[in-house]
Amino acid sequence: MFTLLHHPFCPHSRFIRLAFGEHGLDLRLVEERVWERREAFLALNPAGTTPVLTTAGFPPIPGAAIIAEYIDEAHGAALSDRRLLPSAMAERIEVRRLMAWFNEKFFEEASGPLVTERIYKRFMSDSNGGGAPAMDVIRAATVNVRYHLAYIGWLARTRNFLAGDRLTYADLVAAAHLSAIDYLGDVPWSEDDAAKAWYARIKSRPSFRPLLGEWLAGVPASRTYVDLDF
Structure with a gap:
């Protein structure tokens, strides 16, 4: 199960949610108010920014660009010619x-x-x-x-x-x-x-x-x- 720490109006989080939707992957959402600077959240991402993706067997994956690369590497090939990060x-x-x-x-x-x-x-x-x-x-x-x-x-x-x-x-x-x-x-x-x-x-x-x-x-x-x- 994937969990995304996000804010509903964080543009970077919205991007990752769209990417998960296009890949047909289930995603559990947990709202994070980054300005509160929760210690538990900062332990996941010391930069204190959303989004952060968590999934079993991997360390926390912080930041939209890194998460997008992870999704492509792990699941992009399944989209074949609809891959969101092209092969060329x-x-x-x-x-x-x-x-x-x-x-x-x-x-x-x-x-x-x-x-x-x-x-x-x-x-x-x-x-x-x-x-x-x-x-x-x-x-x-x-x-x-x-x-x-x-x-x-x-x-x-x-x-x-x-x-x-x-x-x-x-x-x-x-x-x-x-x-x-x-x-x-x-x-x-x-x-x-x-x-x-x-x-x-x-x-x-x-x-x-x-x-x-x-x-x-x-x-x-x-x-x-x-x-x-x-």
Whole structure:
């Protein structure tokens, strides 16, 4: 049995949940509020970040990139030509490049600040960094979303999927980060039809249904979040 320590609105955790869904693997979810810095959690991942995967016979597997590599190495071959990390080296490089783009650059500039300011801070104590959202941070992140959306649109116009001809980890990671901030209504879909059409394809997949079914008490989802034909 796989167990994922995660937060429902952690974009990296959402990526791993999508990856498990595409592989058809069962996953037990345990919510972790990383700002509480529980000793038991820090023993699993001293970096204090989600997600962390645990499974019998292996040490804790921390971080979205490492978990994704583990899933591919252990279960990717079973997907055959639907493998989410392709076999060809050039294709693998491009998928990994885009994974890093969204898990690092997009997270730092857009999804991370928006989720922290608009969701996490609601549950943090003052000593943990809670309080009112920093509006200057939100404004800067919202502007950054537009630039990233334009890049996704360019990729979607020049390729069938973001990294090439078929679905890969690149699509799942980009969609995971977008989904977290789409819940908040922070994605200007009207600005790029190609990005919007691509995202509609990805979020229509069965692996996406558990994410779209999650709601945060006191924070209603945006109109576009669950609408597959938005």
